[in-house]
Amino acid sequence: MENFVFGLDGAELNDSDSFLDKGIIDSTGVLEVVAFLEETYGFSVADEEVVPENFDSVDNLVVYVEKKKAEMPGQPARLMGA
Amino acid sequence: MRVCTKCVLPETFPGIEFDENGVCNHCRAHKQAEYTASRKTQYREKFERLWAERQASGAYDCLMSYSGGKDSTYTLDLLAREYGARVLAVTVDNGFVSPTAIENIRRVAEAVGVAHLFVKPRFDVLKKVFAACAERQIFPPKTLERASTICTACMAMVKFICLQIAVEKNIPFVVFGWSPGQAPVTSSVFKNNPEMIRKMQETVRKPLEEIAGGEILPYFLQEEHFARPERFPYNINPLAFLEYDEARIHARIEQLGWKKPEDTDPNSTNCLLNSFANTVHRKQFGYNPYAFELAELVRQGTLDRHDALARLSEPEDGEMVHLVKKRLGIEQPQLR
Numbered sequence: 001m002e003n004f005v006f007g008l009d010g011a012e013l014n015d016s017d018s019f020l021d022k023g024i025i026d027s028t029g030v031l032e033v034v035a036f037l038e039e040t041y042g043f044s045v046a047d048e049e050v051v052p053e054n055f056d057s058v059d060n061l062v063v064y065v066e067k068k069k070a071e072m073p074g075q076p077a078r079l080m081g082a
Numbered sequence: 083m084r085v086c087t088k089c090v091l092p093e094t095f096p097g098i099e100f101d102e103n104g105v106c107n108h109c110r111a112h113k114q115a116e117y118t119a120s121r122k123t124q125y126r127e128k129f130e131r132l133w134a135e136r137q138a139s140g141a142y143d144c145l146m147s148y149s150g151g152k153d154s155t156y157t158l159d160l161l162a163r164e165y166g167a168r169v170l171a172v173t174v175d176n177g178f179v180s181p182t183a184i185e186n187i188r189r190v191a192e193a194v195g196v197a198h199l200f201v202k203p204r205f206d207v208l209k210k211v212f213a214a215c216a217e218r219q220i221f222p223p224k225t226l227e228r229a230s231t232i233c234t235a236c237m238a239m240v241k242f243i244c245l246q247i248a249v250e251k252n253i254p255f256v257v258f259g260w261s262p263g264q265a266p267v268t269s270s271v272f273k274n275n276p277e278m279i280r281k282m283q284e285t286v287r288k289p290l291e292e293i294a295g296g297e298i299l300p301y302f303l304q305e306e307h308f309a310r311p312e313r314f315p316y317n318i319n320p321l322a323f324l325e326y327d328e329a330r331i332h333a334r335i336e337q338l339g340w341k342k343p344e345d346t347d348p349n350s351t352n353c354l355l356n357s358f359a360n361t362v363h364r365k366q367f368g369y370n371p372y373a374f375e376l377a378e379l380v381r382q383g384t385l386d387r388h389d390a391l392a393r394l395s396e397p398e399d400g401e402m403v404h405l406v407k408k409r410l411g412i413e414q415p416q417l418r
């Protein structure tokens with residue numbers, strides 16, 4: 001997923017680094033991540049959920065995605081990862 | 083120079099890779115037309131739902147970030163005519179708005195029937211910012227893909243100035259006239275989250291404050307704005323989810339009295355600084371900062387590939403570049 005989002009090999013990025021602070025991603029990038037998650041996992045991301053706490057690092061994203069998948073009815077969730 | 087055989091991205095573009103047919107990675111990742119169409123419908127419906135439910139308790143339904151260029155002129159007209167919006171159009175004067183653009187702004191505001199506001203930041207402050215942007219890289223490398231450093235700095239200030247005004251005047255939508263090549267459909271309806279905005283603002287404010295000092299601060303959001311999170315508006319970019327057709331845009335806006343400026347470069351219909359910004363970027367990085375946008379318009383089928391290549395290879399107007407340098411007080415920018 002890192003590769004999709006940033007076109008990076010991840011070498012310069014720690015999982016806890018803030019995307020915004022590091023300048024890796026801007027507002028357009030955040031919204032591309034939102035669209036990517038919706039397509040990949042099939043849940044929808046509410047406007048109020050697009051906050052740094054959910055989107056501003058790899059760690060935050062992982063926690064957010066796991067939480068959203070757990071909330072999804074039915075189907076077993078697909079595995080996280082690119 | 084090697085250029086993608088499908089779009090117009092050159093080999094000098096950051097991170098580009100060509101396959102055995104000379105097709106670039108961006109083209110290979112490009113989604114099918116049906117996919118784009120269904121995304122457009124999805125975002126248009128989302129906007130129209132929000133629009134129908136809006137609580138416009140203030141004097142305006144939306145603030146339009148109005149450059150006077152062709153795309154924002156068309157968008158302004160759409161808002162007023164198709165959506166019946168009470169619009170406050172805002173133009174940030176960076177000191178380089180072309181005289182023709184200023185006349186266009188007055189004519190169009192009158193023809194469309196909207197209130198209009200010029201905001202003119204201190205030019206001595208802007209001068210420092212633009213001169214520094216011509217000399218060195220200020221923002222993260224990612225931003226260079228989409229625009230020159232000068233454009234990025236200017237646009238960031240425009241965004242935060244508009245956001246300030248929207249919060250102060252309690253305007254629920256801020257509308258931009260980005261083309262579908264400049265902004266993907268996924269960013270066309272976006273709720274400004276204060277904590278997110280605070281972080282994004284820091285990435286711009288910090289480097290600009292180092293350049294221009296505290297005089298730059300009035301053009302960014304203050305604590306008084308962050309103290310009103312309930313007033314943070316949606317950002318809307320209608321041209322990303324509506325039909326985009328340059329011929330139709332020109333036909334419509336000419337009816338409003340808009341005239342094509344003869345004094346700007348082929349990629350900007352309002353800003354005199356643009357030629358200089360492009361020159362610097364082309365020298366520093368070896369590609370035109372409009373390549374990304376035009377490549378996307380080619381992929382989406384709204385721009386002919388040969389026209390795009392011609393636009394990108396056109397030399398900048400030397401005289402204009404010289405005038406800008408003089409006004410910025412930099413005769414010889416230090417290019418790296």
Ligand SMILES: [Zn+2]
Pocket residue numbers: 086087088089090091105106107108109110377
């Ligand atoms: Zn290509």
